[in-house]
Amino acid sequence: METAAIINGKEVADSLVASIATQVAQLEAEGKRLPGLAVVMVGDNPASDVYVRNKTRRCQQAGILGQEFRLDEATTEADLLGLVDRLNDDPGVDGILVQLPLPAHLDEQRVLNRIAVAKDVDGFHPNNVGKLSLGDATALVPCTPQGCVTLAQSELGADLSGKHVVIVGRSNIVGKPAAQLFLAQHCSVTVVHSRSANGAELARQADILVVAVGRPEMVGPDWVKPGAVVIDVGINRTERDGKAKLVGDVAFGPVAQLAAAITPVPGGVGPMTIAYLLENTMKAYAMNQGQQV
Numbered sequence: 509m510e511t512a513a514i515i516n517g518k519e520v521a522d523s524l525v526a527s528i529a530t531q532v533a534q535l536e537a538e539g540k541r542l543p544g545l546a547v548v549m550v551g552d553n554p555a556s557d558v559y560v561r562n563k564t565r566r567c568q569q570a571g572i573l574g575q576e577f578r579l580d581e582a583t584t585e586a587d588l589l590g591l592v593d594r595l596n597d598d599p600g601v602d603g604i605l606v607q608l609p610l611p612a613h614l615d616e617q618r619v620l621n622r623i624a625v626a627k628d629v630d631g632f633h634p635n636n637v638g639k640l641s642l643g644d645a646t647a648l649v650p651c652t653p654q655g656c657v658t659l660a661q662s663e664l665g666a667d668l669s670g671k672h673v674v675i676v677g678r679s680n681i682v683g684k685p686a687a688q689l690f691l692a693q694h695c696s697v698t699v700v701h702s703r704s705a706n707g708a709e710l711a712r713q714a715d716i717l718v719v720a721v722g723r724p725e726m727v728g729p730d731w732v733k734p735g736a737v738v739i740d741v742g743i744n745r746t747e748r749d750g751k752a753k754l755v756g757d758v759a760f761g762p763v764a765q766l767a768a769a770i771t772p773v774p775g776g777v778g779p780m781t782i783a784y785l786l787e788n789t790m791k792a793y794a795m796n797q798g799q800q801v
């Protein structure tokens with residue numbers, strides 16, 4: 509078997525961001541208010557730090573007004589909810605993202621529920637989750653799963669109808685919304701998780717295999733049908749030969765021997781998550797301006 513094509517997420521993300529930059533430049537030329545995105549981070553987590561920095565850089569590239577709010581680890585829930593309320597009421601803010609995970613003393617779902625549905629660029633609010641499952645076009649849809657669909661399409665073409673997609677992982681932020689999105693693309697969808705009796709066997713039936721479990725290199729070649737398209741959502745910080753190294757949830761080398769195409773880590777799904785965060789901010793902006801979407 510040939511070795512797999514490597515799907516360049518960075519390049520696809522670059523072109524999405526470039527197209528957003530053109531739209532923002534047009535708004536600016538028309539003298540319109542520019543889209544704004546607020547990112548809230550509580551405490552410090554090195555991985556979140558990378559993400560927030562990448563996000564700020566991408567906002568700058570696109571011309572979106574990005575603001576960062578860094579709160580102390582010991583911030584109370586009342587203070588955090590107060591900040592969310594202020595951002596909800598701020599007409600210059602179109603999108604609000606509260607970086608997860610939150611410190612244990614804060615109730616994540618309560619905080620996410622407080623974000624205005626129209627500004628929920630993560631798509632984590634129950635109202636947007638419901639809209640996604642109903643196929644409502646006004647839904648703000650989680651960024652990472654949108655990136656997974658677009659990367660699969662970059663390899664297989666826009667029409668994914670009839671493909672069998674197996675998603676490994678059932679989280680609210682990736683697995684479940686990815687299942688809804690591929691279903692909306694007329695795929696057959698199987699979700700495999702830690703209690704599945706025969707995960708590898710199910711995964712071997714996938715035309716498109718999406719892996720989002722958060723376990724370094726858990727999925728090996730025994731999970732992959734020759735010729736499958738493999739989308740690796742994991743970003744795990746590991747050490748190899750005393751050096752820090754990022755690896756996905758897929759054992760890249762061995763799987764690349766039999767897959768048709770595979771996303772790398774880094775440079776695969778990660779950059780797409782950020783591109784769709786900007787894309788969602790544009791959608792929220794349009795809706796907040798009363799435009800039809």
Ligand SMILES: Nc1nc(=O)c2c([nH]1)NC[C@@H]1CN(c3ccc(C(=O)N[C@@H](CCC(=O)O)C(=O)O)cc3)C=[N+]21
Nearest residue numbers: 558559562606607608609630774775776778779781782
């Ligand atoms: N409310 C919320 N929404 C999120 O979307 C969210 C979150 N919380 N918490 C953390 C996770 C993680 N996440 C990443 C996004 C992009 C990269 C990224 O840009 N990765 C690059 C660089 C990786 C690196 O160098 O560390 C890459 O894969 O090439 C990484 C991680 C968003 N998350």
